[in-house]
Structure formats: C-alpha cells, structure tokens
Amino acid sequence: SQQGEEDPQALSIQEGENATMNCSYKTSINNLQWYRQNSGRGLVHLILIRSNEREKHSGRLRVTLDTSKKSSSLLITASRAADTASYFCATGPGAQKLVFGQGTRLTINP
C-alpha cells in the first residue's frame, strides 16, 4: 500500500524559478526522507527530517514537515537544468521498511 504520495505528479518550470513538491502520508512516522532519481538510475538521498523537526535546509533545498497534517514539502530554490529528475518522499511505518511514493517528475526548462 502507498504510504507517501507526491503532488504534483509532474512539474515543469523555467531555470531559475523555485520548485515545490508535496508529500502526504498516512501513518505516524519516525522520519521522512526525500530522494532524487535521474533517468531510471539509483536514488540519491537528499534530506532526512525527523518527526520532531519542522524544517531542514541543505544548500538550495528546504524541507518542511507538518506531522499534524501528515504532510511534507520539498522546495528547490533557483532551479538549474541539472535538477531535472524524479523526486520521491519515503517514510517508515516501522524500522523494517521504507515506503516510497510514486514521485514527482521535475523538468527544468532552459
């Protein structure tokens, strides 16, 4: 079953603009993670935010977490062509497994 669901499914913006992706989940979590995947290759870990954190930054990335709404958002500022990829949120209903959503396909147009 799907734990995390990203919204929108696809997003196309101009280079230099900001991109925002959202993730909703169903059960209580220990943490929520965001990953990037380029063209069907391996996933790259971006940020892990714990359930007692509300916001986290890493370079041009900003992640927020609202446990009361069971939602998270990933903001990429000043987008670049190299940011074109699929972005996934992932949560663990328990320690045993990480459950991924279907992802947001982000396209940065030059």
Added chain:
Amino acid sequence: DAGVTQSPTHLIKTRGQHVTLRCSPISGHKSVSWYQQVLGQGPQFIFQYYEKEERGRGNFPDRFSARQFPNYSSELNVNALLLGDSALYLCASSLGQGAYYEQYFGPGTRLTVT
C-alpha cells in the same frame, strides 16, 4: 570510499528461469534493503537484512528470496520468472536498521524477462 555496487548491470532472462542479483554495501554498513522499481513508479520494498538476519519483507511472492553474507553483501534470488518481474532492482545499504537511517542506493540491475 566505494559506494554501493550491484551486479550485473543488465540482465535478460526467459520466463520460468531463475535469477540471482548481487549487492555489496558501503564498508561499515550492516543493513541491506532490496527494492523493485517498475517503470514510472516508485521503488517497492522487497526485503531488509540487518546483521545477516531478515528484518522486513514486503508484499512479494515466495519466488523472491534473499540472504546476507558474513561480509554484509547480499543476494536477491527470483525463481520461476514472470514477465511482470521485469523491472529495475535496487539495493540500498545503511548504517543501521532500515527506515531510521538514510539509504545509499546502488545503480540498480535492469532485469528484462521475455
């Protein structure tokens, strides 16, 4: 340090055959997880091994099995292959058990079943 490695990179098999996929984790990582990713979808959890014991299993048939060796490398075995098993198989390693830690993914093995 080397990242997570997987072999082979690509594989073509016929329905009914058996396949073995291999994964070497990052040095020092004791947990290995396996995921199946069908085109256009997110990765689906198959197995997690931590300290050589199975700690989690996803909703996959018994045709799927795995194991972790004393050096923490891992194998994923799939018997009686079906066309629907065609996918990218991803291995990920982490310092600790599963979802509490960031996962480091390998490049994947692309399996095509004809």
